[in-house]
Amino acid sequence: MRYIIIGAGAVGGTVGGRLAQAGREVVLVARGQHLAALAERGLKLRVPEGESTYRLPAVEGPDPLGELRADDVLLLAVKTQDTVAALEAWGEAPVAGGGTAAERLPLVCLQNGVEGQRLALRRFRQVYGVCVWLPSTFVEPGVVSAAGTPLTGILHLGRYPHGADDTARRIAADLAAARFEAPVVPDVARWQYAKLLGNLGNALEAVSGPVDSEQAMALYASVRAEGEAVLDAAGIAYASAQEQKEARADKVTLVPLDGSPRGGGSSWQSLVRGTGTIEADHLNGEIVLLGRLHGTPTPLNELLQRLANRFAREHRPAGSLPIAELLRLAEEAVGAADR
Template sequence: MKVAVVGAGAIGAYVGAALHRGGADVHLIARGAHLAAMQENGVQVLSPRGDFTARVHATDDPASIGPVDYVFLGLKANSYAACGPLVHPLLGGDTAVVAAQNGIPWWYFHGLAGPYEGRRIESVDPGGSVSEVLPPERAVGCVVYAATQLQGPGVVQHLEGTRFSIGEPDTTDSSRCEAFSEAMQAGGLKCPVEADIRNDIWIKLLGNIAFNPLSALSRATMAQICRHQDTRALVATMMRETLAVAEAVGCRPDISVERRLAGAERVGDHKTSTLQDLESGKPMELDVLLAAVVELAALTRTPVPKLCAIHAVTDLLAQTVRSAA
């Protein structure tokens, strides 16, 4: 199996190192000091499950790799529309794209029987710009439950979790999902093939849609948001509104709001990725987390007043940050 990881940051390099350890032919695409370190020393993984080094081929030139069986996307979703030059040289006739993104994916209604089948979600696929680069029929859904961070160039700190749930957008069984799952398991990761990956998407989104924007607005950690009585109540309301939207588009994730809140509080004084992006001057990944759900709420005529209010304020924040930059 030949796999290219586009965006070999903390998650991408971790997955690439694990696949390489399991025997796959892996190629990492990165840049800068991180690329130079991986080329010289391989990917060094520091993990409570055991440290290891994977001497994986790393490059900034996807054309030197050629077509692969799988492209694993480790990029932020707001980079997808511009990733054509990185991805297109890797695509063969049957290449699958495993998109490890948070939030609502661009392929969400692809192959989904019902009144919205094939519908484009404008906030995550504006004008079809993502679908043009990443055709939905190539997509394999992926929800990441692992936490990693770059400790330094070429050094990945694995914090917790090894689960990467995958599934076909049309909910069918497929040989490409089974093969990828087996390769991930051979590398020491959990990779269940879900009958409907959308359930996992909404379960993870339930936390992201509340904590990520609120952390950016308040500069607070997840535990601080949970311990503050009024913001905890706001999170619960945003989660309930999100579940209503999920049900309106035909998905009923089996998770309670209180259980999701308790799990977030156990994470402790952790800064969300959105707050980290804000503090480091990077674009915030809120379109797929919040704007998409507000769009789906409007589509299904589902009242979401708290989500709309938080979306308005965070959208203004994003505009202000862009103007200042």
């Protein structure tokens, strides 16, 4: 199989680099300065065992590839807010032997949240979801890093909306050869909703910095409690904290990498890079949506969604809202919801 990594940033670049290292055929899809760097200098992947450069085909869209191959696998690793544009670009790409990518090729969603695969299933017949636990960083154009060892990450994989098949197992085998653990599960959404609860802290970190103080951790606990209440009200199952702990164990330990500070998570990185967008609508916003559908108040997630979007839109520095000010806003939001 040939893997086409649509969105070769932190997660996509790491998966693409590791697959290439394992001898799999990989095409990287990127844009702007990142694409230029990949084409000129290759992909530099910094990992605990050192830095490697992979000279891989790099394209902006499907046209330079001509007809796609029948054994191609599309790995969608763009942020959820960029999903529709990516699906439009790749869905109608012709495949050798007839038909389009949307009709014939598997699409694997390597994304936070749950909305990307819903969007994909509107266009693609074969959609696979992944619960992505992969600490990685976009360092600069052409350079990504992943600090996990002995495994680079854990990627629960399954057919969406449910089930498992031979394609999933073949992809999982390739990922396992590339330093990932990739359990094939029939209920991948259950793992993704559990990860969503953890990702509710992304916006908090993005606007106010690391969630490591007593105040910040208490606020995150309240934000997560809102999320759990909403999922329970909606009847949505999610893996327990104990299940996640047992699945991860000590398989992915983070180590410092020279020249690649870990920084923050995906939302924090979006603000640092000044992309102008952020994924809060599909993380905290998913909880807000479900809360409105099922009559469960979500004032803290609404607040974080709104603040994260404002920070992205106005290009405010990541972590620049003092935690004391955020706590004041949170108290006001909860008070207004109680009235």
